[in-house]
């Protein structure tokens with residue numbers, strides 16, 4: 001039984017996230033960021049046309065990037081490394097689709113706060129445990145690998161009272177991956193209708209948000225936003241397990257309002273470590289936290 005000495009040698013491998021961030025996340029290429037600067041219009045236009053999902057736009061000398069479309073292929077970074085850069089910050093999920101466009105517009109702050117408050121009111125009843133029903137709406141399988149990783153010993157989401165269930169009747173949260181395949185629309189609707197209230201929907205990955213590389217077509221709805229109401233958008237192709245976990249905690253109002261993800265900055269963004277106080281007790285803004293469940 002070689003796993004006994006190995007286990008003793010390795011000690012505890014489980015992440016302490018979201019109580020504190022750890023080294024596991026530092027190596028992820030979790031998001032693309034744009035450095036604010038004077039842009040060279042020739043290179044900027046080249047980058048716009050090189051992006052395979054039309055995630056980049058260049059209007060009025062301003063470059064912007066829609067993370068809800070970015071499949072993290074890295075072409076923009078290759079062409080214009082002075083401006084585009086991979087970032088390890090995985091806290092990119094948002095309750096507002098518009099907030100996935102970076103640089104982020106501060107004018108939307110109040111709108112986002114309101115949306116988060118409404119969501120928090122709705123999910124108040126989801127306290128000690130959250131059950132997730134995952135549904136694949138035409139995924140390439142990448143997201144499923146990351147979703148499956150959530151239950152391994154490193155991420156171990158059960159420690160946070162988060163469980164996966166096969167039955168929609170036991171589920172509080174619908175986690176959707178894939179491009180929104182036309183043939184699956186009825187199944188998605190049926191699954192959602194079978195879930196008891198309160199329920200929340202998380203679109204996991206750019207395929208579910210915008211259709212990704214496939215986009216909209218005869219077999220794809222270009223994401224699920226027009227089929228069901230989405231509460232939280234988790235960008236990434238695929239999102240990392242920490243990114244997914246952040247989105248799930250956001251959907252169940254367990255991330256304090258004071259804590260905005262990486263979309264909440266206007267410049268080159270790096271992750272801000274979660275403060276123990278943020279997650280350790282009910283926040284001043286009334287959000288649930290680990291001890292306050």
Ligand code: SF4
Nearest residue numbers: 051070071073074076
């Ligand atoms: S990394 Fe994203 S934004 Fe950059 S070219 Fe690829 S899809 Fe477009």
